[in-house]
Structure formats: structure tokens, C-alpha cells
Amino acid sequence: MTGTSSDREQLRPGLWATVNERYPGSMITKPDLVPLARLEKSLAQTRLTFVSTAGVQPKGTLPFDVVHPVGDYSFRRVPSTAEPADLEIHQLKYPTDGANRDLNVIFPIERLRELAAEGVVGGLTPDFFSFIGYNMDPERLERTLAEEIAAAVAADGAEAALLAPA
Amino acid sequence: MQRAIERRGVPTVSVTVARDVTEHATPPRAVFVPFMMGHHFGVPFHWDLQRRIVLEALDRLGKAERSGEIHDVPVTWAEARREGVAIERALGLRTERRPG
Amino acid sequence: MSLQYLKDAAASGDTEALIRYVRLHLGDGDEAKGRKEIDKAWIEALKPLLDLPPADREFIHETLTMKDLATLAHLFFDLHFYLVKQSGEWIHDGNL
Numbered sequence: 001m002t003g004t005s006s007d008r009e010q011l012r013p014g015l016w017a018t019v020n021e022r023y024p025g026s027m028i029t030k031p032d033l034v035p036l037a038r039l040e041k042s043l044a045q046t047r048l049t050f051v052s053t054a055g056v057q058p059k060g061t062l063p064f065d066v067v068h069p070v071g072d073y074s075f076r077r078v079p080s081t082a083e084p085a086d087l088e089i090h091q092l093k094y095p096t097d098g099a100n101r102d103l104n105v106i107f108p109i110e111r112l113r114e115l116a117a118e119g120v121v122g123g124l125t126p127d128f129f130s131f132i133g134y135n136m137d138p139e140r141l142e143r144t145l146a147e148e149i150a151a152a153v154a155a156d157g158a159e160a161a162l163l164a165p166a
Numbered sequence: 167m168q169r170a171i172e173r174r175g176v177p178t179v180s181v182t183v184a185r186d187v188t189e190h191a192t193p194p195r196a197v198f199v200p201f202m203m204g205h206h207f208g209v210p211f212h213w214d215l216q217r218r219i220v221l222e223a224l225d226r227l228g229k230a231e232r233s234g235e236i237h238d239v240p241v242t243w244a245e246a247r248r249e250g251v252a253i254e255r256a257l258g259l260r261t262e263r264r265p266g
Numbered sequence: 267m268s269l270q271y272l273k274d275a276a277a278s279g280d281t282e283a284l285i286r287y288v289r290l291h292l293g294d295g296d297e298a299k300g301r302k303e304i305d306k307a308w309i310e311a312l313k314p315l316l317d318l319p320p321a322d323r324e325f326i327h328e329t330l331t332m333k334d335l336a337t338l339a340h341l342f343f344d345l346h347f348y349l350v351k352q353s354g355e356w357i358h359d360g361n362l
Contacts, residue, residue, distance in 0.1 A: 007200060092358040093203075
């Protein structure tokens with residue numbers, strides 16, 4: 001059974017337009033392209049990090065601020081050795097029922113550990129990075145949080161980064 | 167965010183379910199999956215699919231030629247859900263038919 | 267609305283723009299839902315008080331006198347979400 005081409009379309013069509021209509025000026029458009037940083041070695045020799053916008057954090061830490069009308073511009077470190085049972089999600093903007101049953105559908109920490117153990121990936125950074133993607137001040141996000149996470153990712157020795165959701 | 171990391175010399179790739187948002191944000195590398203929000207790596211307990219999406223994304227790190235490209239992962243939401251339900255039944259996690 | 271839009275509205279007294287944003291925020295992007303959510307929160311706040319149960323008024327008094335405006339305003343948003351959650355009719359995806 002093959003799917004029709006519409007099966008490969010995004011399930012919420014026109015999301016950018018919808019959000020930008022309700023909250024004009026909040027959605028990012030970047031006209032320029034950032035030159036690609038090249039992967040220096042093979043994936044099997046590369047240390048990988050994971051950056052999540054899903055609001056995943058270790059249990060017992062101060063929850064991400066999901067009620068604030070302008071957003072939360074902080075990030076958390078999530079040890080790459082953490083078990084899903086030690087983590088929880090705080091965000092209001094998309095369904096978490098799948099993630100509540102199996103965190104890997106949004107934060108594939110166990111899959112990444114497996115790939116590192118198998119040698120498909122050279123290794124993982126000690127921490128992954130987590131924040132909430134919802135925010136009403138994209139300029140502030142770029143100026144502060146984006147730079148903080150980018151600096152932390154580089155300082156932690158990441159040689160490649162996987163990001164989701166994006 | 168992704169662009170800031172790339173600018174520091176760390177190659178990046180992201181997974182998106184919102185193609186139009188990603189087309190506007192123009193990250194260096196991205197893969198698109200036609201899945202529900204919050205289910206970027208597929209469905210619960212479908213470890214093969216989750217792994218496959220991770221690998222499709224990581225593959226782009228070496229393969230992507232041009233900044234801003236979005237690569238389609240050849241999978242459908244219907245397949246993912248159907249397989250996921252079968253896996254859950256096999257694991258004994260789903261004993262009756264559920265809607266949706 | 268972008269943050270600048272909201273700041274301009276606050277500076278010029280455009281209350282309609284500001285409350286519209288609040289309704290969108292509370293209503294998961296739907297202004298009509300947002301209006302209902304505001305009403306719902308107040309109803310949920312009323313219900314537990316009808317029998318005049320004891321409340322920690324000293325804590326409340328201390329909080330209102332000791333805490334700064336930003337914290338109290340933030341708490342107002344937290345209380346809204348807490349109360350609508352109490353109603354059992356949760357319109358948002360995800361978790362608090």
C-alpha cells in the first residue's frame with residue numbers, strides 16, 4: 001500500500017501563516033543562509049549533541065515557564081545518561097500524549113545512546129540542551145538564549161548537533 | 167538557534183513537521199517528516215522508526231550540499247501509526263481498538 | 267503580535283490590542299476561546315470560596331505586600347492556568 005502525495009504533506013498546513021496572522025511579527029523569516037559548517041570526520045568519529053525545543057527537563061527542577069505571556073528564555077541541561085523516567089515535559093503548544101508514553105518520540109535520548117553504544121555515532125556530549133520553543137520575542141531569543149546554547153554546545157565539545165522540534 | 171550553532175563551526179541538522187515554518191526560518195540542514203506536532207520521531211514504542219528518523223537526519227550532516235535544504239523522509243503518518251499500533255498490540259500494551 | 271507591537275500598544279493605551287493578546291495567549295490562539303477561559307478561571311476561583319473555608323490570609327497578605335509587581339503579575343497568570351486546570355476542561359495541548 002503506498003500513500004498518496006498528500007500523506008507526505010505537513011499535518012497542519014499553513015502553520016506559519018496562521019501563527020503569524022494571530023501574532024503578527026512573531027514568526028521568524030530569515031532571508032539569508034548560513035554557510036554550512038562541514039563535518040570534519042565520519043559520523044562514527046563525531047561527538048553529537050541534541051538540542052530540544054520541547055520543554056523536556058529533569059524532574060525536580062524548576063519547571064519551564066509555560067504561563068508567561070512573552071515566553072521563557074532559559075535553557076536546561078539534560079544529562080545524556082538520563083532515563084526517560086527521570087524527565088518530564090513542560091510546554092503547552094503541542095500534544096505531548098505520545099511523548100508522555102514514550103519520550104523518544106520527541107526526545108530520542110535512548111535511540112541516541114544506542115547509536116553511540118553501537119559506534120554509529122562517535123559519542124554524545126555529557127549533556128543535551130533543552131528549552132521551550134514558544135516565545136514572543138524572537139529577537140531576544142536570538143540575542144540571548146540562542147547564543148548561550150550555541151556557546152554551551154561548542155564549549156561541551158559537540159562536533160555535530162541534532163535539533164528537534166524545529 | 168540552529169544557525170547560531172552552525173556559525174560556531176558545529177554542523178547541525180533539525181527535524182521538522184512544519185515545512186512552511188522551516189522554509190521561513192532557513193536553518194542550514196533540515197529533514198521533514200509528515201507527522202503530528204510533538205511526534206517528530208514517530209510513535210510510541212516504534213523504536214525502528216525513531217532510530218530511522220534520527221539516522222536520516224544525521225545522514226544530512228555529511229550529505230547536504232546547500233544551506234537551507236529540506237530533505238523529505240520517505241515515510242507517512244498513516245504507516246507510522248499503523249505500525250505503531252501493531253507493535254503495541256504485540257507488546258500487550260493495547261488490548262482493544264482505540265479511536266484515532 | 268511581536269513584542270514591539272505590544273510595547274507600543276501599552277505605551278499608547280491601546281487596551282484592545284493588549285487584551286486581544288491576552289485572550290489569544292489564554293485561548294490557545296483563539297480569541298473567543300480566550301474570553302471563555304477568562305470566565306472559567308473566575309468561576310473556578312469562586313466555587314471553593316462559597317462555603318467560606320479557611321484560607322491562609324497571612325500568606326496572601328505577606329505575598330501582596332512583600333513581593334514585587336512582576337512576580338505578582340506572573341502569579342496572576344499562573345493562577346489563571348491553575349484554576350482552569352481545576353475545571354477539568356483543559357483546552358491546551360501539553361502540560362503545565
